[in-house]
Amino acid sequence: MRVIDLKKIFTLLMALTFLLLTGCGGNSAQEKxxxxxxxxxxxxxxxxxxxxxxxxxxxxxxxxxxxxxxxxxxxxxxxxxxxxxxxxxxxxxxxxxxxxxxxxxxxxxxxxxxxNEIVLIVPADSDKKISAFEDLTRADVQHVALGEPKGVPVGQYSEEILTALNILDAVKAKAVYGSDVRQVLAWVESSEADCGIVYATDAAVSDKVKVVAVAAQNTHKPxxxxxxxxxxxxxxxxxxxxxxxxxxxxxxxxxxxxxxxxxx
Amino acid sequence: MEISPLIVTLKTAVTATVITFFLGIFLAYAVVKMKKFKGIADAVITLPLILPPTVVGFFLLLLFGKKSFIGKIFLQFDVTFVFTWKAAVISAVIVSLPLMYRTTRGAFEQIDVNIIQAARTLGVSEGKIFWRIILPNARYGILAGIILSFARALGEFGATMMFAGNIPGVTQTLSTAIYSAVQANDYDTAFQWTGVMMIFSLTFILATNFLPNMRRSSF
CATH class of the missing domain: 3.40.190.10 (Periplasmic binding protein-like II)
Known part of the structure; x- marks a missing residue:
């Protein structure tokens, strides 16, 4: 039976701390x-x-x-x-x-x-011909990725837009809610969702999605x-x-x- | 490639593990010996394991912030916590403590009470019983606790983000560096750090699996 010596673990931990503390203190001072x-x-x-x-x-x-x-x-x-x-x-x-x-x-x-602007995005290779927010109510649009309206700001803006267009209830039935805007983007990138609502800036960094509509200024708070x-x-x-x-x-x-x- | 997140992570996790080691053993011993309020003490120490880390971070912010009682005392000495490396260590200690405490307590409770009673009848002091009987008999549990706490401290994200921030070279750990890289759409960096993280985690999980094998050759 091999015996684990607590004292050795102890010494090892202390030595490591000392090394790291002294080793790293020097670096940051030099770079100042x-x-x-x-x-x-x-x-x-x-x-x-x-x-x-x-x-x-x-x-x-x-x-x-x-x-x-x-x-x-x-x-x-x-x-x-x-x-x-x-x-x-x-x-x-x-x-x-x-x-x-x-x-x-x-x-x-x-x-x-x-x-920032709020935009409607679809996967880059989408063939569903979604071109406006109103298209979200169409039967062949099955999953719409949105931010969680309670905690994610873009989700709140999305609800404002859908309310202004009078299609909130119809879209809610097919909504999948992401816990942050990057998750919404990821769902659309991977075509899990047919479309999603994100910030223009999120759409700009991804080449796997394309912007099909920009929300009108009067449909949501700036x-x-x-x-x-x-x-x-x-x-x-x-x-x-x-x-x-x-x-x-x-x-x-x-x-x-x-x-x-x-x-x- | 900037390696500061790796250094900050190791520095934070090692320091936190040393503190957790002492604190965890002390608390486990204290709770085992407790007669009253055992359940309450146990629940309070275990709480950070159950609470979402962001909630833990928020509590720490309120507890150590400049408006709090503790924060005000430290402010007298010009010491602040929020957005500092100290905050990263505190976060890691709080989230890893339940693991150290739980495993150690379990090990303590498995020690045959008869051995301790026998020592007492021989007139051995309580201190000596702790150092010479309890600790050595609980060493595998303690070691497992160290490994688990260290692994947990390595991966800590939520509380650190909230309390210590995400400052490169100071409080940016591997986890928060991965978060920042994803936010910046820099997937190469994110993948690299994720790889490093996975190697570390796997090593420690393997290490815990290795422990019982050392204890007995086979059944």
Whole structure:
């Protein structure tokens, strides 16, 4: 019988911790540039923001941008509970309103910078000839992928659109609800669903789906992305500078590449 | 390729496992010895295993946030938790603790009470009984607990995301890096990290399966 010695496990664990702690402490200290800008942003902005930060760092080599991508709601909760960050880019007004109410924003820095559209998508090789939201009621459309209306913002917008078009009840009978917008996209990509309703930006990143209709502006609340500087920032100047950079043509081109509409 | 998520994950999981190891054994011992409120204590410690990790993250946010009692005390010393590496460790400890505690407690309870009673009649102190009789006899359970806790800490996502954020080089672990890569439509990176993750998980599951074989050659 082999005997496992607890003391050995013990020593091994301690040695590992020590190694990792000392080994990694050194790395992060070396990489520090003169100024760090911490940005918390909605997950749907991930690829666009990364590209914009690369462009910004090229122009401002002394600044290093550190991202924290997550769901807008979770980020808002964390910021309200003391999470330190310089800038916050939200995917909806609700979270920004909450931060403004709890006095967590630097006054006068909040601005709306992006708009997203809601689109109807079908698999790229679809032969069902779906071309408008009204087609969802057709008998040969069997599964419609939607975001869960209670928890997923795009699901709420979808219900608004379907209500405005007076086809909500007919579509509900064939709806499959995804727990986030990427899941809706995945169902349509794999043709599990005949069509789905997502943001224009989600449709833009996938070559396995095509957009067949864009929801009219008057059928749903506008999808606006607000940004603001968070109170307690240790880097107000750089935060302001970055916020201005987001409004420049260089940044706008990047956002548009990923399917966003920029707001002046 | 940026390897910081792997380093952060290992650093977090190892540190969390060391804390869980001590805390889990202590709690298991304390609960086994308890006469009153045993059930309540057990339920509270096991709760993070049942609750969705995002809920655990939300609780941690409220418990350690700057508006909370604990948060305010630490703020006096200029220590904050949200969006820091400390938060990642705390999240991993809380979600892995039930596994360490449960397995250790099970091992403690399987020890023949007669041995302990015999030691007592011989006048051995309770401390010595713990170190020389209980711990050595529970070593397989404890080892299994360590492996399970470590594996759970490696894969932790929900609570970490909520409480520690997803900051590359600081709190971005393999799990949150995979999430970010998927969000950015960067499936290559997502697949690479998923591969790394699977190798780690498989190794640890294999390790747990290996344990009983060491104990007895066969039936």
């Amino acid at each position: 540039k003169s100024s760090e800008l911490h940005i918390s942003a909605a997950a749907s902005l991930t690829d666009a923001m990364k590209e914009i930060s690369t462009a910004y760092e090229k122009e401002n080599p002394n600044v290093k941008i550190i991202f924290n991508f997550g769901s807008s709601g979770a980020l808002q909760q964390a910021i309200e509970n003391g999470g330190e960050t310089d800038l916050f880019f939200s995917a909806a007004q609700k979270q920004m309103d909450s931060l403004e109410k709890s006095a967590n924003l630097v006054e006068g820095t909040r601005k709306n910078f992006l708009e 999808v606006i992305y607000p940004a603001a500087i968070v109170k307690g920032t240790k880097n107000l100047d750089d935060a302001k500078k970055f916020l201005n950079f987001v409004g420049t043509d260089a940044a706008k081109n990047i956002f548009e590449k990923y399917g966003f509409k920029c707001i002046d």
